[in-house]
Structures are given as C-alpha cells and as structure tokens.
Amino acid sequence: MKIMQADVKVGRAEAESAEVVILTHCEQESLSKQDGTPIDKALGGSLRELLQSKEFEGRAGEILVYHTQGKVPAKRLFLVGLGKKKDLTLDGIRQALGHAVKRVRQVKSGSFTALVPSVTPKGHSLIEVAQAMVEGAILGSYQFTAYRSDNGAEKEVGRMTILAQQKSQVRQLTEGIRRGGATAEAAVLVRDLCNHPSNVMTPSRIASEARTVAKHEGLTLKILEQKDMEQLGMGALLGVSRGSHEPPKFIILEYNGAKKKDDRPVVFIGKTITFDTGGISLKPAENMEHMKADMTGGAEVLAAVRAAARLKLPLRLISILPVAENMPGGRAMKPGDIVKTLSGKTVEVQNTDAEGRLILADALAYAQRYNPAALVDIATLTGACVVALGQFAIGMFGTDEKLKAQVQRSGQKAGERVWEMPLWNEYFEQLRSDVADMRNIGGRGGGMITAALFLSKFAGDGPWVHIDIASTDWSERERAYIPKGPTGIGTRLLIQYLIDRSL
Ligand code: BES
Ligand code: ZN
Ligand code: ZN
Numbered sequence: 001m002k003i004m005q006a007d008v009k010v011g012r013a014e015a016e017s018a019e020v021v022i023l024t025h026c027e028q029e030s031l032s033k034q035d036g037t038p039i040d041k042a043l044g045g046s047l048r049e050l051l052q053s054k055e056f057e058g059r060a061g062e063i064l065v066y067h068t069q070g071k072v073p074a075k076r077l078f079l080v081g082l083g084k085k086k087d088l089t090l091d092g093i094r095q096a097l098g099h100a101v102k103r104v105r106q107v108k109s110g111s112f113t114a115l116v117p118s119v120t121p122k123g124h125s126l127i128e129v130a131q132a133m134v135e136g137a138i139l140g141s142y143q144f145t146a147y148r149s150d151n152g153a154e155k156e157v158g159r160m161t162i163l164a165q166q167k168s169q170v171r172q173l174t175e176g177i178r179r180g181g182a183t184a185e186a187a188v189l190v191r192d193l194c195n196h197p198s199n200v201m202t203p204s205r206i207a208s209e210a211r212t213v214a215k216h217e218g219l220t221l222k223i224l225e226q227k228d229m230e231q232l233g234m235g236a237l238l239g240v241s242r243g244s245h246e247p248p249k250f251i252i253l254e255y256n257g258a259k260k261k262d263d264r265p266v267v268f269i270g271k272t273i274t275f276d277t278g279g280i281s282l283k284p285a286e287n288m289e290h291m292k293a294d295m296t297g298g299a300e301v302l303a304a305v306r307a308a309a310r311l312k313l314p315l316r317l318i319s320i321l322p323v324a325e326n327m328p329g330g331r332a333m334k335p336g337d338i339v340k341t342l343s344g345k346t347v348e349v350q351n352t353d354a355e356g357r358l359i360l361a362d363a364l365a366y367a368q369r370y371n372p373a374a375l376v377d378i379a380t381l382t383g384a385c386v387v388a389l390g391q392f393a394i395g396m397f398g399t400d401e402k403l404k405a406q407v408q409r410s411g412q413k414a415g416e417r418v419w420e421m422p423l424w425n426e427y428f429e430q431l432r433s434d435v436a437d438m439r440n441i442g443g444r445g446g447g448m449i450t451a452a453l454f455l456s457k458f459a460g461d462g463p464w465v466h467i468d469i470a471s472t473d474w475s476e477r478e479r480a481y482i483p484k485g486p487t488g489i490g491t492r493l494l495i496q497y498l499i500d501r502s503l
Contacts, residue, residue: 008173014039017073020112026085027058032118091415094132098140098481111159130176138184140481144195186303187488193299194486198275203323217309224250236358239339241324243332251321258316264373265316269363271379272298272323279352296473297378304494322359348436364458378467384447385470393419397452400463410496
C-alpha cells in the first residue's frame with residue numbers, strides 16, 4: 001500500500017477548492033464561529049438547517065455528505081461527528097478520520113482537506129491532534145491486496161491536507177503530521193508482515209525484511225544463525241524451532257541517535273513465531289490460521305526501530321527478534337523434554353504450545369548484555385489474555401513503577417490502552433517442576449499472569465515491562481481505523497513511548 005501523504009496549509013473552508021472538505025462537529029454544539037459559520041453562510045445557511053432538523057447530529061461515527069453545487073469552490077463537504085464535546089478524546093478524532101477516509105474513497109476521491117477540530121481534547125496539544133488525524137486517515141484506508149489476482153484494491157486516497165486557521169498553528173500541525181505519518185506507516189508495515197501467510201513470511205523472510213530496514217535506515221544489524229545459537233546455548237529457542245524445517249533466526253537491530261554515545265539503550269524484544277501450530281501439543285484446527293500473526297510482537301519492534309530512525313529520535317534503541325516456526329515435526333520437542341536456557345536455568349516443557357515464553361526467555365537473557373535503561377517485551381503470549389481482557393485492553397506487567405506509568409500514558413495517547421496485571425511471586429508455585437528449575441505452564445487459573453511471571457525470571461534486575469497483545473493483535477471485525485484480521489496494535493504504543501521518552 002502506498003502511504004498517504006499529508007501536508008498543512010493556511011486557509012478558509014469556504015475558499016478551499018478541494019474534492020472533499022471535512023468539517024468535524026461535536027454533538028449538541030452549534031457551528032463554531034471560527035470555521036463553521038462562514039462556510040454555512042456561503043452555503044445559504046443549510047448547515048445550520050441540517051443541525052436544527054437533526055438530519056446531522058454529530059454523533060461519533062456519523063457522516064453527512066453535502067454536495068455544494070458550486071456555492072463554494074469545494075465539491076463536497078463532509079460533516080463528520082465527534083460525539084459529545086465533554087467525552088472527546090484523541091482516539092475519537094482518530095476514529096472520526098478513519099470513518100471519513102473510507103467515505104472519501106467511496107466517492108472515488110483521491111484527496112481531501114480536513115479542518116482542525118474546533119475542540120482540542122483535554123490535556124492534549126495541537127501536535128497530538130494532527131498526529132491523531134493523520135493516523136486515523138492512513139490506518140482507516142489500509143488494505144492488503146497482495147494476493148488478489150483481481151487486484152481488488154479500491155482506489156487509494158493519496159493525499160490529505162490539514163487546513164489551519166492561523167499561521168501560528170502551522171509549526172505544531174507540521175510536527176504532528178510528521179509523527180503521525182511515522183507511527184501510521186509503522187503500523188502499516190506490521191499489518192502487512194502479519195497478513196502475509198506463513199509459507200511466505202518464514203523466519204528467513206523476516207531476516208531479509210530486517211536487512212531491508214537496516215539498509216534503508218542505516219541501522220546496525222546482527223543476525224545469529226542456528227549454529228551461533230548453539231554456541232551461545234539458547235536451548236529454549238532452539239527447542240521451539242526443532243520441529244520445523246525452517247531454521248530459526250535471532251535478529252538484533254540497533255539505532256543510535258543518542259546525544260551522548262554511551263547512553264544506556266532502550267531494548268525492545270518482540271515474540272516472532274511465524275506460525276504457531278502448537279507443536280506436538282497441537283492446537284485445534286478452528287481459527288488456527290490466525291496463528292500466522294503470532295509474529296506481531298517481532299514485527300512491531302522492527303517497525304518501531306524503523307520509526308525511531310525516521311523520526312531521528314535522540315535515543316539509543318535496540319530491537320531484538322527471536323524468530324522461529326512452531327511445528328510438530330519428527331524432531332520436535334515433546335512434552336516432558338527439558339531445555340537449558342541461555343540464562344543457565346532449566347525448563348521442563350510440559351506443553352509445546354507455550355513456546356512464546358521459551359523464545360522470549362532466551363531473548364531476555366541475551367538483552368542483559370546491553371544493561372538496558374528500559375527493557376520492554378511485547379508478545380501475542382496467552383489465550384488467557386484474550387479471556388481476561390477481551391479486545392479493548394492490552395495486558396501489562398512490570399517491575400518498575402516509572403516505566404509502567406510511562407507505558408500506560410503512551411498507550412492512552414496512542415489509543416492502544418494497557419491494563420496492569422499483578423506480577424506477584426505467589427503465583428510462581430504454579431510454575432514449579434519436579435525435575436527442572438521450572439516448567440513452562442502454570443496450570444489452571446491466571447494463565448496470563450503465570451506466563452509473565454515465567455518471563456520475569458529471565459528479565460534481570462533493571463526496569464522491565466511485559467506487554468501481552470494476544471487480546472488485540474487480531475480483529476474479528478472492521479472498525480473505524482482497525483481492519484478485520486491483523487491490527488498492528490501495540491506498534492503506535494511503542495513508538496509513542498519512545499517519542500514521549502525523548503521529549
Ligand atoms: N500464540 C499463543 C497465544 C495466543 C492465543 C495468541 C490466542 C493469540 C490468540 C501462545 O503461544 C499459546 O498457544 N499459548 C497457550 C499457552 C498454554 C499452553 C499455557 C495458550 O494460551 O493457550
Ligand atoms: Zn503457542
Ligand atoms: Zn504462540
């Protein structure tokens with residue numbers, strides 16, 4: 001998909017010649033004096049009439065298409081609802097633009113101009129408003145058509161313009177567009193990588209995607225092959241990949257934009273299982289195809305390091321992708337097998353479907369060599385996360401109050417909200433093994449928690465946060481700016497965290 005280009009210009013809605021002009025409006029409010037009244041006047045008072053007759057009320061998700069018939073230079077005016085003013089959030093703006101861009105596509109228009117909403121959500125800047133507008137528009141128009149021979153793609157909306165009322169707004173809007181473009185194109189990359197089926201997006205293909213990113217952005221890249229992992233003693237990752245013909249990869253990308261060259265890095269780790277059959281503890285057939293997206297975490301940390309480089313953030317970031325395919329081949333790991341992890345700790349593998357925590361264990365141990373200022377892992381880790389949180393919250397665990405608070409705030413801004421879960425050591429009794437240092441499943445109850453607690457044993461003593469995105473990585477239905485299928489949720493959360501951290 002070609003990414004929509006966005007720019008800003010100073011002007012007036014009633015003078016703007018565009019195929020579509022988008023005017024957002026809050027429920028139960030009158031037209032804003034700034035930009036509503038003048039264009040209403042030019043249209044002979046019809047906007048006010050539409051509001052008075054309640055033909056358009058401004059509810060969230062509501063869109064009214066108005067053909068101007070030459071009364072103003074713009075061909076069409078879209079009235080787009082934002083819901084009640086007191087409830088308006090950044091995500092409300094993101095969703096409004098997501099809905100609107102689909103309508104723009106329906107009327108076969110290749111571009112549109114959107115006015116800055118006349119209300120700014122509490123506690124947010126114009127930068128963040130513009131960022132949300134761009135994110136909503138780009139993500140709302142996402143399509144994946146790589147394998148459709150009818151080339152079933154709808155005509156793309158190639159350009160959006162944000163219309164500023166005053167020159168003084170231009171700098172902030174421009175910065176918001178820059179950030180929104182970077183976060184949205186990152187999420188698009190993640191959706192694409194996760195949409196490709198596992199027969200294409202193999203561990204080797206992931207490695208070549210990482211090579212492409214590293215080359216284009218000038219990142220340092222290191223890829224450990226199977227023999228390197230054997231030498232190091234990554235028994236957990238090797239155990240998971242044994243059942244597959246696809247060799248595993250361990251990918252490390254480094255971006256260094258830090259002012260001081262010796263700055264301790266932020267380290268991201270993403271679970272990258274290119275397909276999770278469950279292994280010998282085979283999954284049921286129903287919906288198993290969703291498991292091509294069990295690499296979402298890895299795709300997200302890859303996209304995040306690309307975005308950090310493109311935004312030239314003043315920090316040092318290392319993204320680590322432990323990559324494998326979880327298959328039940330003849331050499332596969334079997335229940336009861338014991339593996340020795342990179343940390344030296346031994347694990348009894350009672351269920352080969354709990355493979356994410358195994359590859360992450362080795363990656364977390366590997367990350368210790370960087371002495372991270374913050375260590376964040378992100379993973380489609382547990383079905384229990386789906387059960388506990390449904391589809392609107394991401395599970396979060398961590399050892400550091402400050403880091404947890406930062407991640408939470410960034411998630412709120414990104415509209416990818418996390419919910420903290422307990423990381424109490426009492427739960428560790430569920431992970432005890434009779435024959436090894438621990439086992440890889442925690443039995444009935446608290447499945448998301450025991451998985452996180454397992455990881456904590458490998459995460460070291462520094463600030464660490466674990467993010468379980470199994471609840472949100474796949475959507476059963478299309479929403480304002482979220483497609484059916486792989487969502488890429490978590491990507492913008494990670495990048496927002498980096499942006500907020502470096503300000
Ligand atoms: N990849 C799955 C988790 C998952 C489930 C992600 C649903 C997205 C949607 C993970 O590897 C897994 O299979 N976990 C098991 C662990 C269990 C065997 C302890 C699970 O949650 O069932
Ligand atoms: Zn699994
Ligand atoms: Zn998995």
